Amino acid sequence: MKAKNKIITAVLLSAGAAVGTALINKYIKMSAVARNLLTQPEPRCYRWRLGNIYYTKTGTGKPLLLVHDLTHASSSCEWDSLIPLLKEYYTVAPSAQLSLSKPLL
Numbered sequence: 297m298k299a300k301n302k303i304i305t306a307v308l309l310s311a312g313a314a315v316g317t318a319l320i321n322k323y324i325k326m327s328a329v330a331r332n333l334l335t336q337p338e339p340r341c342y343r344w345r346l347g348n349i350y351y352t353k354t355g356t357g358k359p360l361l362l363v364h365d366l367t368h369a370s371s372s373c374e375w376d377s378l379i380p381l382l383k384e385y386y387t388v389a390p391s392a393q394l395s396l397s398k399p400l401l
Contacts, residue, residue, distance in 0.1 A: 353388070355382065355388045358387065
């Protein structure tokens with residue numbers, strides 16, 4: 297009987313922790329949406345013969361295309377610290393990785 301109670305207690309504690317975590321995540325997301333912290337520029341697509349290249353555009357001025365390294369771990373996040381400085385003088389377009397599906401930018 298004691299083993300059964302321990303199992304029930306463990307299951308209830310695990311379920312309570314999962315529900316608590318889900319509620320905290322929901323609150324964080326709702327507060328971030330309310331403050332416009334999750335807004336991202338709409339990705340655009342260049343259809344190339346070897347696959348689609350997704351990119352975003354921001355800023356004003358002469359166009360500037362930022363191309364990241366071509367390794368499997370590369371992404372447009374390599375440019376995140378430079379884009380705020382460059383967008384004052386250029387229309388910055390950091391490219392996302394070559395993909396067959398729309399990326400999560």
